Amino acid sequence: MDLSAANHRIPLSDGNSIPIIGLGTYSDPKLTMKGACAASVKAAIDVGYRHIDGAYLYQNEHEVGEAIRQKIAEGKVRREDIFYCGKLWATKQEPEMVRPTLEKTLQVLQLDYVDLYIIETPMALKPGDEPYPKDENGKWLYHKSNLCATWEALEACKDAGLVKSLGVSNFNRRQLELILNKPGLKYKPVSNQVECHPYFTQPKLLKFCQEHDITIIAYSPLGTSRNPSWVNLSSPPLLKDAYLNSLRKKYTKTAAQIALRFNIQRGVAVIPKSFNPERIKENFQVFDFSLTEEEMKNIEGLNRNVRFVEMLMWSDHPEYPFHDEY
Numbered sequence: 001m002d003l004s005a006a007n008h009r010i011p012l013s014d015g016n017s018i019p020i021i022g023l024g025t026y027s028d029p030k031l032t033m034k035g036a037c038a039a040s041v042k043a044a045i046d047v048g049y050r051h052i053d054g055a056y057l058y059q060n061e062h063e064v065g066e067a068i069r070q071k072i073a074e075g076k077v078r079r080e081d082i083f084y085c086g087k088l089w090a091t092k093q094e095p096e097m098v099r100p101t102l103e104k105t106l107q108v109l110q111l112d113y114v115d116l117y118i119i120e121t122p123m124a125l126k127p128g129d130e131p132y133p134k135d136e137n138g139k140w141l142y143h144k145s146n147l148c149a150t151w152e153a154l155e156a157c158k159d160a161g162l163v164k165s166l167g168v169s170n171f172n173r174r175q176l177e178l179i180l181n182k183p184g185l186k187y188k189p190v191s192n193q194v195e196c197h198p199y200f201t202q203p204k205l206l207k208f209c210q211e212h213d214i215t216i217i218a219y220s221p222l223g224t225s226r227n228p229s230w231v232n233l234s235s236p237p238l239l240k241d242a243y244l245n246s247l248r249k250k251y252t253k254t255a256a257q258i259a260l261r262f263n264i265q266r267g268v269a270v271i272p273k274s275f276n277p278e279r280i281k282e283n284f285q286v287f288d289f290s291l292t293e294e295e296m297k298n299i300e301g302l303n304r305n306v307r308f309v310e311m312l313m314w315s316d317h318p319e320y321p322f323h324d325e326y
């Protein structure tokens with residue numbers, strides 16, 4: 001893949017394309033100052049990011065919209081230059097909820113369409129406005145969804161012009177095949193957003209997705225924020241890895257830049273989150289060097305097959321995706 005090509009984009013199977021680096025925007029609302037997300041999205045657009053990854057669930061989608069609209073008003077970018085990915089949460093998978101939920105996101109963003117809308121997780125929770133529904137004993141309230149019916153409702157949203165491309169997130173091979181083999185499928189998922197970085201390289205899922213023209217979008221590409229409330233900390237910090245750091249001198253690049261370059265060089269889009277202007281810039285400066293084949297192999301060899309984002313609290317959900325090998 002020629003990464004020096006215009007804007008560093010990956011073509012999607014539906015004819016659209018996705019900028020290979022996006023800004024992640026999930027930040028624990030309890031630990032994040034108001035306005036930090038908007039400031040970061042503006043800083044990112046200023047240094048060249050054109051892809052923003054967000055979700056209604058993150059509680060800062062209004063700030064993402066504000067930042068994008070401000071940059072358009074300033075004449076820095078046009079709407080069509082920006083690629084925004086939004087997400088359909090687990091409590092909104094009932095087909096009749098899909099369009100109103102996407103419309104809510106558009107209303108919050110104050111935009112007319114999103115570029116990509118993805119099913120955030122295959123695990124449905126009790127439909128409603130409570131994002132994390134539990135019963136009076138603290139037990140999770142699961143829901144039996146029909147992912148194919150959810151998908152058809154998403155297809156209707158694309159036909160209505162509310163979204164350009166459709167994808168999924170945290171789907172395993174079986175769940176992808178469920179959609180791919182759906183009778184009467186109108187639009188294939190263009191992407192699957194999953195955890196992916198040098199300690200969790202996803203070789204089998206990546207191969208399967210490449211064979212089916214599904215782009216992998218790597219979440220937690222720097223190894224997460226290591227927030228113990230949702231991150232499995234049994235794996236050591238990725239950015240302290242000795243091998244990644246051993247390449248610092250040769251390239252004058254940080255371990256974070258090496259980790260991002262590893263994924264983009266094999267055609268995987270990355271969505272590093274940073275709300276720090278220096279690191280936002282740093283994470284975008286990965287187009288002026290390339291790793292050798294041997295270095296790519298060595299980084300592939302760092303794979304530990306241990307997820308940082310295990311979502312074990314839902315491990316007895318019938319659609320828990322991570323019991324399968326991939």
Ligand SMILES: NC(=O)c1ccc[n+]([C@@H]2O[C@H](COP(=O)([O-])OP(=O)(O)OC[C@H]3O[C@@H](n4cnc5c(N)ncnc54)[C@H](OP(=O)(O)O)[C@@H]3O)[C@@H](O)[C@H]2O)c1
Binds near residue numbers: 239
């Ligand atoms: N679909 C899903 O289920 C799902 C799950 C998880 C995440 N996501 C998406 O993926 C995005 C990224 O994943 P993530 O937020 O889990 O983790 P990440 O991008 O791997 O790491 C973010 C952490 O790394 C720090 N950081 C950023 N750049 C750095 C650098 N150059 N050097 C050192 N530290 C750096 C950030 O702190 P500072 O902000 O202080 O720089 C933050 O603590 C999320 O924001 C979200 O948009 C999706």
